[in-house]
Amino acid sequence: YKIAVIPGDGIGQEITEEAVRVLKAVDAKFGLDLTYETRDAGGTAYDKYGTPLPEDTLAVCKASDGVLFGAVGGTKWDAVEPALRPERAILGLRKGLGLYANLRPVKVADALIAHSPLKPELVRGVDLVIVRELIGGIYFGEKCESEQVDGAERAWDMENYSVPEVERIARLAFETARLRRSKVTSVDKANVLATSRLWRRTVTALAEEYEDVRLDHLYVDNCAMQLAVRPTQFDVIVTGNLFGDILSDEAAVIGGSIGLMPSASIGTGTSLFEPIHGSAPDIAGQGIANPLGTILSAAMLLRYALHEENAADAVEAAVDEALAEGKRTADIYIADTGCTKVGTREMADAVLAHL
């Protein structure tokens, strides 16, 4: 199997390095025959080549069986023009690889319940997946940076969805729900947006093919409340690109630590796997970043891209055991709880020890 490794910026470098070490160990154990091609993207690529997503990076990703992505971005590139900012790399990869769906599981490890901002009794048992549409909506609609209208400068962005786009993501949500607790919550703003009304009508029509799955609709503002008030009510949440961006980040922190949340972006060809946290330039290079989100993303890669279930299970179990023995990076460390504070490398070592 060919794995494309895109470390990106900031802590992206150190966390993907650890995840690759874990992949190598699991490869040695299960004989997967993995090979790696590492390429630049984001601000790092911009600095070297003047573009955040070199053609060669995209080509290597396309030719691979799975992409392991770190993180991109940083205030260093704040003054760069919009079309060349680090974020364009991830948006370009999503579009270039046709990654129409982002899956973010939020499951709370018992060992980390105390780390959620929510009360323990609200968080215990949370087990949901957000299925976010990833290459449509206002992210990729037509936009205008500046124009004059009636003597004033204005800018605009177009939100839009077509029936086939909505059907594709909704179908994935229904299929995902079938493998879980058979409940889909579709989130929109149909009381205000035309796009949401088309979304709702399309999801509702498709639901007829999935009579065994329960479908509810929630307005996005209500969903933002419900995630905080009663997150255990959710199984699969399906929503558009922008609402998904907001809600999945909210759901992630509620789950305890964004440092160990993985995500899978899947499409028609190669899939991409990345932790949900950012590039954290403030702590980059210090060896204190949490590598678990990336290691768990590598596990998702094993499972969803390579269909190596046993290898994926082994990595996830090793992470659970490292946490169970009390190993904690700074972001998930709480003093006086008997845990040991470790750095990026030691955390990965702890995972490796259990492989």
Add this chain to the structure above:
Amino acid sequence: YKIAVIPGDGIGQEITEEAVRVLKAVDAKFGLDLTYETRDAGGTAYDKYGTPLPEDTLAVCKASDGVLFGAVGGTKWDAVEPALRPERAILGLRKGLGLYANLRPVKVADALIAHSPLKPELVRGVDLVIVRELIGGIYFGEKCESEQVDGAERAWDMENYSVPEVERIARLAFETARLRRSKVTSVDKANVLATSRLWRRTVTALAEEYEDVRLDHLYVDNCAMQLAVRPTQFDVIVTGNLFGDILSDEAAVIGGSIGLMPSASIGTGTSLFEPIHGSAPDIAGQGIANPLGTILSAAMLLRYALHEENAADAVEAAVDEALAEGKRTADIYIADTGCTKVGTREMADAVLAHL
């Protein structure tokens, strides 16, 4: 002073009735000489007149010194065509009255800390205001319910902001911050949206006039996280219509109970005051809804629309005392805490007793 009262749908009826009783009592005490004109809006108006916002309702509001609004909406009107849905009433009032800003204070009463889904140590001391732009953005941009493009049906909505629109709301946020802790957090999605880039540049330029106020920028996904993780970091949050809708609801539940959160929508003419919760058709007419959000909205009306500070203070103090003596409607009642569960009427009676 002329007050327009718009009960709307569902529990809107019973809660505005109690708020008017409180206004009458405070009038008797402070000699404010208030008169009331009650009008229909929402689904109730649609049922009677075939439109959710009769011209007469808007005219009465325009001719008043302040509008007290209950809530609109209900599944009963789900099949009504978009342009005639109950929600059009509140959107129409906002536009018709030029209510460009929605102010939502989130302050956590000590007595209600236990009611927040967040851990007490995270919630204690939260005192923020969300300043949401209310008559622009994707809510009022051009939209298309259905069109054929390349053989597929699609719908679209246009997000847009002009420099003057952003300046107006940002100015209000800076002025509001000056009366508080002098900190403004502007929320956008400038790494993706052109509109957000114009927003950010405009707010940043305006900040030069407010050098005594500290300005930060946050992406909306990050803000959704920060509100859950460390809500005490915020003083004034300023954002566009759609992000404001989502974030203010999230902030509200974090504050403990949406049942007692008021809001003020202000503009160039008459201002409007409404609780942030909805019409809750499931409990309408049962006399169990929490009237405090509406009563506190009436207090905001006294303060911001009529500039009757003393009367406003008296209402707010009476609400605090009713809560302090343990009176609780069902939504904020927790068993075995020594509190008394009361209905809508008794809760208002408790407030009146302290006036």
